[in-house]
Amino acid sequence: MSEEPRPGVILADDGTEVLVRLRGLTKHFDVSPPLLARLLEGKRRRVLKAVDGLDLDIARGRTTALVGESGCGKSTVARMLVTLYEPTAGDLVFEGSDIGRLRDRRALAPIRRRMQMIFQDPFASLNPRWRVGRIIAEPIRAHGLMDDAGAIRRRVSELLEHVGLRAHDADRFPHEFSGGQRQRLSIARALASSPHFLVCDEPTSALDVSVQAQILNLLRDLQRELGLTYLVITHDLAVVRFMADTIGVMYLGRLCEVAPADALFARPRHPYTRLLIETVPDLRAPDRDRKPMAGEVPSPLDPPPGCAFHTRCPWAAARCARERPALLPHGGPGAVACHAVEEGRLPAPGG
C-alpha cells in the first residue's frame, strides 16, 4: 500500500483507512396490504423500517461485526452493502464511490468484482446442479476475468487448495461435501474475483461447533494473507469475540453502540449491550447471578418512540420514551446511543 492516500480514500479520525462508510443508511420495506384490501377494508399503508439511519465506518483490512437479535436489520445492512437492496435513504460509500443509488449493471460491475458475500446456509448457497468447478468459476466468468478454459481450471484448483480442499474436487457436485466443506467452497467462490471486501452473513451459524472453529480460522488466515476487509453479521458473541476488531450492536434497525472489540467486552456501555453480554454463559462463573433479558423485541412495523430499547431497559426514564438518543462518544472509546450513559446515571458494568 502506498503512503500517499489515493484520491477518494477516506481516512478516519485515527488515521486508519475507511473502506466502507455508511451515513444515515436507511431501508424501508413497503409491506402494505394489496391495493384492493386498502381500498375496500380501509387498511393503511405499512412500512417496515428494517434499517433506520445507520452510521458506520468499516476500516480496511480489519473485521467489523454487526451483532443483534434476529430481526434487528443486520442482514438488511449486509444486502444493501453488496448491492442486493437499494437503500431508501442515506449514503453507502465503498472505496470512495457512492454506490447506494447506482443501479446500472455496467457501472456496478467493477464495484461488484471487489466485494463478495459468504452466506449462512452452505446447503442453499451452492447451485445443486452445478459442478464445483463451474460454481467457483462463476465470478471469474461473470466478470470476464479469464477466457481460456485451461486458465480458469488452474485458477479454480488454486482456489480450492487455498481453502483446504483438493484440486480434483472441482469435478464433484456440492451434495458430495459436508457442511464445513461446502462453506469452504462458498469461500473459494467468494475469493475467485479477488475481492477486497467480504460480507459474511452468519458464516458459521449453520455448522457444527467443531467445524465452526475451522471456518473461522480459515477466514482469519485469509484475511492476514490477502489483506481482506470483513463485515461479519452474526448473533453469536463467541464468533464476534474471535473475529472482530470493531463491533456494532444493532437493535431494531439502529446502532446502539459501536466500540473496539476489547473495550466492548470489557466495559459494555449501552444497557442492551450489557444484556447481550450477560447472556453469554461463563465457564468460570457458572452460578453467577444473571439477569435474564426481559421481554421480546418490539415489532419493527411499530417501533417504540424515543429510544427503541426503552420498553425493555431497566434504566429507562421519561426522556428515553420521548427523545431518540444520538450515537455519540460520551467520553469513551467508540460511541453509544443512550440517554442514561450521557446523564451518567448508569451503574458500573456488571454491578
Added chain:
Amino acid sequence: MTEPGEIPLEAPREAPREAPLEAPGTRLGRLRATAWRAWDSDILYSFLRSPVTILAAVVALTLVAASLAAPMIAPTNPFALETVDLMAAFTPPVWMEGGSWDYVLGTDDQGRDLLSAILYGMRISLFVGVASVLFAMVLGVGLGLLAGYAGGWIDGLLMRIADVQISFPAILIALLIDGVARGLLPREVHHEVAIWVIIFAIGAPGWVQYARTVRGSTMVEKNREYVMAAHIMGVHPVVIALRHVLPNAMGPVLVIATIHLAIAVITEATLSFLGVGLPPTEPSLGTLIRIGNDFLFSGEWWITLFPGVALVLLVLSVNLLGDWLRDALNPKLR
C-alpha cells in the same frame, strides 16, 4: 441378507459406495462418474422394486417401438390404396371362422389390415401426443418462469389468465380451437395443416399446469442464496433465470409431462372419435375406434375393439409410469 419368512422392511442397501475414482477431469472419467450416479441412484432402485412399473415400462416401450417401426414391421401399408383389397373387407381375426393369416386382427370396412392400421394409427396418436405435450411444456415452463421470476403485475396477469382458462374443460377449448381453424381455413389448406391444428388445440390448454408448477418452484429457488450470490456477481437476471433457477425448478415438470402425455393421447382420440380430429386419410387410434363403432352392433366387433385395446394399453402404461415417477421423485414418499 434376510432369513426366509422375514419381511425386509427396507431392502438391504449397502452403505453409499464411493464412485470408482479414476483420472478425474478427463472426459471419460466424467462420463463414467455420471453413469455410475445413474446406476446408483434412488430412482433406478425404486424402479426395480416395483414390478407394476417394470411391466408398464415394458408395455409402453414395446408399443412406442412398434409404432416407430411401423413401416418396417406392419404387414401392409394401410395408406397405400393399391394394396387395399375391398373384397377382403370385414375379415374377422385369424382365430375365427373365415379368418386369414394375411389379416391377423382382421380387416375394417375397406379391407385394410387392422394390425397395420393400429400400428400406423398409434404412430399418429403418439406423434400428436408428444408434440402437444412439448408445445404445452415449452409454453407453460416459459410463462411460469416469467411469472415466478418477474413477479408483480406480470405474475398477477398470467396467473389470472390461467385461472380463467382452467375453469374451462380442456376438451372444450380444443373443440373451440379446432372449430375456429375449420371455419377460417379453406378446406384444402385445413387438410394440409390439420395435424398441427390438433397439436395446437390439445397443447394450448395444457400450459396452465406447467406454468403453475414452475412458477411455484421458481419463487422458492429465486430466493435461495446461490441465486443471491449470482446477483452479487452482477450476472444478468435473464442468465440467472435460465441457468440457475430453471434447471432447479424443472424437477416436477417431467412428472407432469408424462401424465400429460396420457391425457393428450386420450384427448386426441376423443376429438378423432367425435370426428373433428384428424382427417380420415391420417387415421389415428381414435379415428379407427370411430369407424369401428359404426359396425359394433352388426357383429364386426374387432374393428373397434383392437384399436381400443391398443389405446387403453398405451395410456395405462404411460400413466402408471407417470405415477411411479411422481412417487420416485417425491422425497417425502421414499
